[in-house]
Amino acid sequence: MKTSHFVSALLLLPGLALGPGAGAQEGKASAAPDPALASEYSEKGADTCLQCHSVEPFFRTKHARREDPRTPFAGLQCEACHGPGGKHAKGMAAGQLIPITRTFGAKSKQSAAEQNQPCLACHERDARVGWKGGQHEASDLACVSCHQLHTARDRVLSASGQTEKCLTCHIRQRGDFYKTSAHPVRYGTMRCSDCHNPHGSDAAGKLLAKPTLNQTCYTCHAEKRGPLLWEHAPVSEDCSLCHTPHGSVHAALLKKPPPLLCQQCHSPAGHPSFAYTANGLPSGTPSGFLLAGACTTCHSQVHGSNHPSGARLMR
Numbered sequence: 001m002k003t004s005h006f007v008s009a010l011l012l013l014p015g016l017a018l019g020p021g022a023g024a025q026e027g028k029a030s031a032a033p034d035p036a037l038a039s040e041y042s043e044k045g046a047d048t049c050l051q052c053h054s055v056e057p058f059f060r061t062k063h064a065r066r067e068d069p070r071t072p073f074a075g076l077q078c079e080a081c082h083g084p085g086g087k088h089a090k091g092m093a094a095g096q097l098i099p100i101t102r103t104f105g106a107k108s109k110q111s112a113a114e115q116n117q118p119c120l121a122c123h124e125r126d127a128r129v130g131w132k133g134g135q136h137e138a139s140d141l142a143c144v145s146c147h148q149l150h151t152a153r154d155r156v157l158s159a160s161g162q163t164e165k166c167l168t169c170h171i172r173q174r175g176d177f178y179k180t181s182a183h184p185v186r187y188g189t190m191r192c193s194d195c196h197n198p199h200g201s202d203a204a205g206k207l208l209a210k211p212t213l214n215q216t217c218y219t220c221h222a223e224k225r226g227p228l229l230w231e232h233a234p235v236s237e238d239c240s241l242c243h244t245p246h247g248s249v250h251a252a253l254l255k256k257p258p259p260l261l262c263q264q265c266h267s268p269a270g271h272p273s274f275a276y277t278a279n280g281l282p283s284g285t286p287s288g289f290l291l292a293g294a295c296t297t298c299h300s301q302v303h304g305s306n307h308p309s310g311a312r313l314m315r
């Protein structure tokens with residue numbers, strides 16, 4: 001299987017080896033070679049490189065599809081990403097060590113911005129419009145801090161591979177997802193990118209996938225959106241007033257358990273004193289309302305109510 005792909009890729013190549021100029025015209029979307037640098041490119045594109053480099057898995061990636069005019073392989077081929085390689089190829093053949101223009105990854109001599117430049121030339125659209133200015137760009141992450149381009153399967157594009165990748169840097173969040181109440185990210189049924197856009201976003205901070213935190217939650221918890229007859233003000237304002245998004249030691253991803261949660265905003269005063277009193281309760285218990293199983297036993301509709309008499313969020 002592997003071999004036949006490789007062979008067919010090789011068979012296709014000679015037809016393409018018309019020199020970089022022709023290649024670039026074919027690949028309209030690809031970054032056009034700088035005319036001043038034209039002589040710096042290799043003479044036969046990938047064919048030149050493949051004399052010395054065996055990069056078989058690359059031919060099973062989308063980037064190697066010549067029939068798609070947007071791909072590097074319809075244009076400058078290897079040099080679309082690695083930069084002009086003519087001198088490198090000639091030098092190496094003559095036993096002279098001339099490094100290739102651009103390498104990728106931790107050992108690269110190029111800065112993250114330089115590594116990302118060819119990628120952004122083709123990809124700075126769609127989900128990547130927010131890359132510049134996003135936290136990952138600002139922290140000098142390269143595209144290849146997450147992506148692998150010479151493997152048939154880029155792990156970060158699978159749910160489990162993505163979680164693993166994100167959590168190698170975000171160690172504190174790893175612990176969050178092991179707490180008793182957590183979004184099921186570690187089971188692979190959800191991924192970080194359901195809520196985050198790792199490429200950057202317009203959302204105020206935190207790389208959220210949607211413009212606001214609540215809109216991010218509504219993509220799956222649409223029933224919490226309303227409109228409801230009786231709204232509970234903090235719910236439509238910001239889910240994170242009560243919930244933590246990743247994981248919590250309290251039930252239902254709550255930041256604090258009720259009644260403490262509720263009492264951050266509601267004073268215990270105001271309840272009808274005749275029906276429920278603290279008489280006979282162990283000393284130190286502030287109110288019978290709390291003993292009754294925390295506020296939500298009675299006010300079960302914390303997210304709002306559509307019941308005609310649901311003003312007190314009890315039905």
Ligand code: HEC
Nearest residue numbers: 042048049051052078079082085086088089092093100103
């Ligand atoms: C004559 C053989 C030869 C040719 C032709 C050649 N290379 Fe190389 N290339 C090498 C050698 C040898 C090295 C290792 C140099 C070193 O130790 O730094 C290398 C290194 C590289 C590296 C860095 C690898 C690393 O691990 O850091 C890249 C990327 C690369 N070449 C790409 C290309 C591309 C793209 C072309 C075609 C334009 C090309 N090479 C043509 C021999 C060649």
Ligand code: HEC
Nearest residue numbers: 046049053055063072077078081104144147148149150151
């Ligand atoms: C779409 C951009 C892109 C294209 C096209 C591309 N490469 Fe690479 N290359 C990379 C990246 C990124 C890495 C870093 C390793 C990785 O991501 O898997 C790399 C790594 C390498 C390495 C270092 C050894 C390694 O595997 O880590 C060599 C050698 C190399 N490429 C040669 C080539 C050759 C030869 C071609 C053409 C057949 C080519 N590359 C086409 C992006 C590209």
Ligand code: HEC
Nearest residue numbers: 029030031062063070071072080081118119122143144147
């Ligand atoms: C010449 C244009 C071009 C360059 C340069 C380029 N890409 Fe791409 N890339 C494409 C095209 C076209 C696709 C296929 C898109 C599709 O099928 O919808 C693609 C696909 C991808 C994918 C999705 C792969 C998949 O299996 O779904 C990733 C990730 C990616 N590119 C990252 C990069 C990174 C990182 C770089 C820089 C190292 C880069 N690309 C350089 C054109 C390019």
Ligand code: HEC
Nearest residue numbers: 116119120123127131141142143145146156157162193198
């Ligand atoms: C912090 C990790 C990370 C970095 C850095 C990163 N990506 Fe991605 N990328 C991802 C993840 C995760 C996905 C899958 C998104 C999903 O499943 O919704 C992805 C998907 C993609 C895709 C294919 C999906 C699509 O939208 O069609 C492309 C293309 C891509 N990234 C390009 C880039 C480029 C270009 C850069 C650098 C400017 C980059 N990425 C930097 C994590 C990253």
Ligand code: HEC
Nearest residue numbers: 135136139145146162165166169192193196198205206207
């Ligand atoms: C190579 C390390 C690295 C990887 C991999 C990585 N990140 Fe990051 N991330 C950072 C750095 C550095 C920052 C900026 C500093 C900070 O806020 O922690 C950051 C910031 C963030 C932020 C914003 C944090 C804030 O406080 O505003 C989010 C959200 C985020 N990353 C999510 C992800 C996701 C999702 C993935 C996987 C798709 C991922 N990261 C992969 C290094 C990484």
Ligand code: HEC
Nearest residue numbers: 163166167170173183185190191192194195206213240245
């Ligand atoms: C259910 C949606 C959701 C999922 C899934 C999710 N996040 Fe978040 N994440 C958020 C929200 C919302 C915030 C902002 C919290 C705030 O502002 O109070 C956030 C904040 C962050 C931050 C900033 C620091 C912090 O903890 O507040 C980082 C880093 C982060 N997330 C990384 C990740 C990583 C890595 C994954 C996957 C392993 C992930 N997130 C999965 C919704 C999510």
Ligand code: HEC
Nearest residue numbers: 181182184190194195216217219220239243245251252253
């Ligand atoms: C991609 C879909 C998705 C998004 C987006 C999402 N959730 Fe969830 N949420 C789930 C799933 C699936 C569960 C069920 C987990 C289970 O049954 O174990 C869940 C469960 C919950 C729970 C109950 C947890 C428990 O232990 O009972 C709360 C609370 C919650 N989500 C709040 C939020 C908040 C707040 C946001 C926005 C920051 C959000 N969710 C965004 C899918 C999502």
Ligand code: HEC
Nearest residue numbers: 214217218221224234235236238239241242243252296302
């Ligand atoms: C005023 C505090 C508060 C706010 C704000 C809030 N919640 Fe909740 N949420 C709770 C409490 C308390 C529970 C536990 C309910 C129970 O024990 O019956 C809960 C439970 C949940 C659950 C799991 C049970 C269920 O009803 O499905 C989900 C999902 C959920 N909340 C999503 C959200 C979303 C999405 C938002 C924002 C739109 C939000 N919550 C805002 C207090 C709040």
Ligand code: HEC
Nearest residue numbers: 232233234241258261262264265295296299302311312313
């Ligand atoms: C972030 C602050 C905040 C938190 C936390 C909070 N609430 Fe509220 N709650 C409000 C606001 C603001 C109103 C609207 C008050 C008004 O309209 O006068 C409200 C209204 C109510 C009402 C209706 C009151 C009325 O006057 O009709 C009930 C019942 C209620 N909350 C119960 C709870 C319970 C139970 C919890 C804990 C699960 C809780 N609240 C947590 C801010 C909060």
Ligand code: HEC
Nearest residue numbers: 259262263266269270271272289290292294295297298312
């Ligand atoms: C035993 C049931 C019960 C418990 C437990 C309970 N409440 Fe109530 N609550 C009520 C009833 C009944 C009303 C309606 C009183 C009315 O309509 O005059 C009410 C009314 C309210 C109101 C509306 C304003 C007011 O004071 O009349 C708020 C706010 C409120 N409760 C918050 C809380 C909070 C916070 C807790 C937890 C500390 C809590 N409740 C626990 C039964 C309960």
